[in-house]
Amino acid sequence: MQKVTTIPYSIQWNESHITILNQQELPLKTEFLELHTLEDVFDSIVTLKVRGAPAIGITAAFGVALAANALEDEFFPSFAAKVKEAITYLASSRPTAVNLFWALNRMESALSGSTTVNEAKTDLVHEALKIYLEDEETCRQIGEYGLSLFKPGSRVMTICNAGGIATARYGTALAPFHLSIEKNIHLKVFACETRPVLQGSRLTAWELMEAGVDVTLITDSMAAHTIRTKGVNAIIVGADRIAANGDTANKIGTFGLAVLAKHFGIPFYVAAPSSTFDLTLDSGDHIPIEERNAEEITHVGGIRVAPEDVAVFNPAFDVTPNELITAIITEKGIIYPDYKENIGKYIAH
């Protein structure tokens, strides 16, 4: 009997608070948290309780609306100044996913379009809800375009979690798999565990099993052997920031998969909404790469697995050069090289 596709809603707006699915507790515990203050929202993003480029932007947008609602200023200039402080504060939470800054810019524009405190509070909530609802439709469209690239029975590898819990719904790289269940198309997914934070084993394996997708978990080091021995046909990944020439920042380990795709002659797809493109950057050379604390590597489940005081390098992302990317799947369509020439035809910022 076909499992019903249960795509979890990871973020919900309530007038007095934001409810999020605590992604740090999955898969052992499905826990929802209420975020009541700006500090709660900041902490949830920094500590990856909510993570995934679009989800970070959506949560930050709701965070701005929440902070504005809590202000008691009646004088619009002082109110507006405090809302802008909240925007600046949330912008400092994580540096790589451009969706965070894209969403905060939309919130600042909504503020600038208001003239009174009450009007601004209403406009900010409406703008955050628009960002959320647009993302759900955007991800479904990405799923439709992505699914068109996979024949029934395809065996597809992915890394990290670019799924429904990393967006409003459906996800980006995982959206084709969610839609494949709705359309009764069999696809087999190989999910890389994604050291050190394990978004693949903890989140993608969980999310796809919940949805009834045929998923096999592997360690990141098994990728090459799995592609060769299990007949992987394609690789699809999400993105945190895409430069104007198509260079793409995504979870650490993505670049290595793109090199493997080239070696094995299989397509390497990036799936991302328009809000993930940063056309101010000519190339990926200037994409800020977040480095996270050493404990993510030296400890597993709170248990030390490396020597005290060992030197650690913990970049959370890497940049895949555009020449290794077969196509970029967006809600506007599938973008093929030459990216410098073609991105502008689809993405207007």
Ligand SMILES: CSC[C@H]1O[C@H](OP(=O)(O)O)[C@H](O)[C@@H]1O
């Ligand atoms: C649609 S999620 C995009 C992207 O965000 C993830 O990073 P993180 O888990 O650190 O927030 C990962 O790179 C996904 O591919």
